[in-house]
Amino acid sequence: MYPRSASKVGEMLSAGLGEVVDKEHERLVARKSIIEKLKLEEHKRQLIEMEWEEESRRMLRQQKKTAEEAEQKRLAAEFELRKNQRILLIQLEGAQALLDEEAEKCSSSKKKEAKKPIMDQQLRERQEMDKKLRKLAKTLNYLERANREEAIPLIEAAFQQRLEEERVLHEIEQQQEVELSRERHDEDLKESIGFQEAKSVRARSKTTAQKTNSLGEAGSEPGTAAPSQN
Numbered sequence: 001m002y003p004r005s006a007s008k009v010g011e012m013l014s015a016g017l018g019e020v021v022d023k024e025h026e027r028l029v030a031r032k033s034i035i036e037k038l039k040l041e042e043h044k045r046q047l048i049e050m051e052w053e054e055e056s057r058r059m060l061r062q063q064k065k066t067a068e069e070a071e072q073k074r075l076a077a078e079f080e081l082r083k084n085q086r087i088l089l090i091q092l093e094g095a096q097a098l099l100d101e102e103a104e105k106c107s108s109s110k111k112k113e114a115k116k117p118i119m120d121q122q123l124r125e126r127q128e129m130d131k132k133l134r135k136l137a138k139t140l141n142y143l144e145r146a147n148r149e150e151a152i153p154l155i156e157a158a159f160q161q162r163l164e165e166e167r168v169l170h171e172i173e174q175q176q177e178v179e180l181s182r183e184r185h186d187e188d189l190k191e192s193i194g195f196q197e198a199k200s201v202r203a204r205s206k207t208t209a210q211k212t213n214s215l216g217e218a219g220s221e222p223g224t225a226a227p228s229q230n
Helices: 002-105 111-225
Strands: none
Touching: 002 111
């Protein structure tokens, strides 16, 4: 009877240890899956961050290009304005020189009559040039205002996009923290349960072995005490 009991105890111990080994294997597989999942989430987060940085650089390049184009337009308008001012000055100086020359040629009695056509022509040219200058000044003001108005939506859009991307990154990080905390808790719980199960299996095996030993000792005592009939 005792050898059979010992064999049974061995089988129970082997089954209990096998169960513990299986559970430990499952825990390791689950842990590996968790690690792979965390790596994937980190990779996704890095991709989002890289895309956000690239988009930010693109918007900065676009803003710089827009500002440079607006500055070129402003400089061109300013150059045109100064050129027309120089032309007007030259025309005025030429008209004045012509006026002086004609005045010298005319007799004193005809000076007033000779000056009138020149003065009228000079006035018309000056009025025409003033009109051109006002038009150029208006164009310059329009370009400067358009430049400011174009820059405002771009800056606002970039700011709003920055806020949205930071919000998404923050949510992803929070979700990762929650998942990591939950997975760590599950691992700790599984380890605790596995430890308790292993402890329980060892306790049951020990109790079974003690009972088997007691039964074996109780069965051997009558045979030893029986008297010989010969």
